[in-house]
Amino acid sequence: MPYLCGIMYKLLRSALFRFDAENVHHWAMSALGMAVRTPLVGAVMAHRFSIRDKSLERTLFGLRFPNPVGLGAGFDKNARYLKELSVLGFGSVEIGTITPRPQDGNEKPRLFRLPADRALINRMGFNNEGVEAAARRLATWKDKNASDMIIGGNIGKNKSTPNEDAWRDYDSCFRRLHDLADFFVVNVSSPNTPGLRALQEKDALSRILSNLQEINAGMPKRKPLLLKIAPDLTEGQLEDIVALAGEVKLDGLVATNTTISREGLSPTSAAHAASIGAGGLSGAPLRKASTDILRRIISLSEGQIPVIASGGIFTADDAREKLEAGASLVQIWTGFVYEGPSAAANICRGLLKNT
Numbered sequence: 001m002p003y004l005c006g007i008m009y010k011l012l013r014s015a016l017f018r019f020d021a022e023n024v025h026h027w028a029m030s031a032l033g034m035a036v037r038t039p040l041v042g043a044v045m046a047h048r049f050s051i052r053d054k055s056l057e058r059t060l061f062g063l064r065f066p067n068p069v070g071l072g073a074g075f076d077k078n079a080r081y082l083k084e085l086s087v088l089g090f091g092s093v094e095i096g097t098i099t100p101r102p103q104d105g106n107e108k109p110r111l112f113r114l115p116a117d118r119a120l121i122n123r124m125g126f127n128n129e130g131v132e133a134a135a136r137r138l139a140t141w142k143d144k145n146a147s148d149m150i151i152g153g154n155i156g157k158n159k160s161t162p163n164e165d166a167w168r169d170y171d172s173c174f175r176r177l178h179d180l181a182d183f184f185v186v187n188v189s190s191p192n193t194p195g196l197r198a199l200q201e202k203d204a205l206s207r208i209l210s211n212l213q214e215i216n217a218g219m220p221k222r223k224p225l226l227l228k229i230a231p232d233l234t235e236g237q238l239e240d241i242v243a244l245a246g247e248v249k250l251d252g253l254v255a256t257n258t259t260i261s262r263e264g265l266s267p268t269s270a271a272h273a274a275s276i277g278a279g280g281l282s283g284a285p286l287r288k289a290s291t292d293i294l295r296r297i298i299s300l301s302e303g304q305i306p307v308i309a310s311g312g313i314f315t316a317d318d319a320r321e322k323l324e325a326g327a328s329l330v331q332i333w334t335g336f337v338y339e340g341p342s343a344a345a346n347i348c349r350g351l352l353k354n355t
């Protein structure tokens with residue numbers, strides 16, 4: 001049965017891949033929305049995709065994840081598809097990146113497929129409806145649903161906010177979503193907001209993170225706070241981040257975001273990649289670089305910093321590679337596009353085979 005679904009998705013995928021990638025994203029999620037809300041269909045899908053097994057459960061920073069396979073940030077930027085994603089069996093979803101004010105993001109087209117390399121290049125630029133819209137949807141979702149899927153809130157800054165004021169943007173998103181999200185991820189690693197990644201430098205980061213931890217300490221219930229990092233950091237920057245994570249008592253790191261490098265692309269030609277222009281590369285060509293960063297974090301922190309691994313995960317073997325390298329949980333994104341709706345369930349099934 002999973003094999004048949006895989007073949008059917010691959011046939012559908014070859015038709016969908018003829019259209020603009022961002023449009024297909026919206027059509028596919030609308031179709032999925034209709035399917036999960038159709039009583040019998042929704043129930044059959046939930047039964048097929050929700051893989052329940054005690055050995056898949058993980059408890060991390062005080063949260064119980066029903067399985068270790070999450071969906072990375074950027075797929076559900078506005079907390080619109082939580083029902084669909086919970087039916088597809090994700091253990092967690094990172095909504096966002098959310099900024100205080102709504103913004104359109106970069107000019108279209110801004111999402112490109114490299115099928116021969118099982119990769120994507122995107123320069124979305126934090127298109128989102130702003131924190132207020134996300135907060136309202138999240139509140140409604142929590143009221144109306146009893147899902148055990150864990151929700152992470154991935155927060156960022158508006159493009160128009162200068163870097164010296166960036167901490168205020170993180171501050172307002174964190175406060176607004178504090179009692180709605182289960183954990184938070186500070187995103188300073190997207191390549192598509194000019195200057196954002198300069199916030200990965202120790203002093204700038206320290207200001208943002210210390211402020212959020214102060215707010216956290218004053219809340220009735222503190223929420224786990226993580227930082228998402230780029231795969232393009234130098235060894236020195238990585239050492240600084242691991243040291244800072246200890247100083248400000250971060251609960252973990254998400255490693256990694258997309259890369260600005262175009263290494264590892266084959267058979268896609270350098271000329272074709274260059275013709276697409278700027279943006280973050282994700283998917284199979286990112287897998288090794290992001291696992292290398294994961295290993296460095298585990299080694300530098302002597303295994304003391306929990307890591308959620310993101311980058312090039314398509315199959316249970318890819319997930320196992322990250323878990324064996326020391327990750328506590330994994331996230332997929334590009335793998336979901338290429339493998340289809342059963343991606344999370346297939347990874348869970350594959351992980352169960354070797355437990």
Ligand SMILES: Cc1cc2nc3c(=O)[nH]c(=O)nc-3n(C[C@H](O)[C@H](O)[C@H](O)COP(=O)(O)O)c2cc1C
Pocket residue numbers: 072073074075077096097111120122124126154187190228256257258282283284286310311312313331332333334335
């Ligand atoms: C189209 C697209 C949009 C993304 N948007 C965000 C985002 O808003 N915030 C973020 O932290 N990461 C974002 N990401 C990065 C993913 O969450 C993930 O970390 C990265 O793609 C690597 O994983 P993958 O190889 O499984 O895709 C985006 C990725 C893609 C492909």
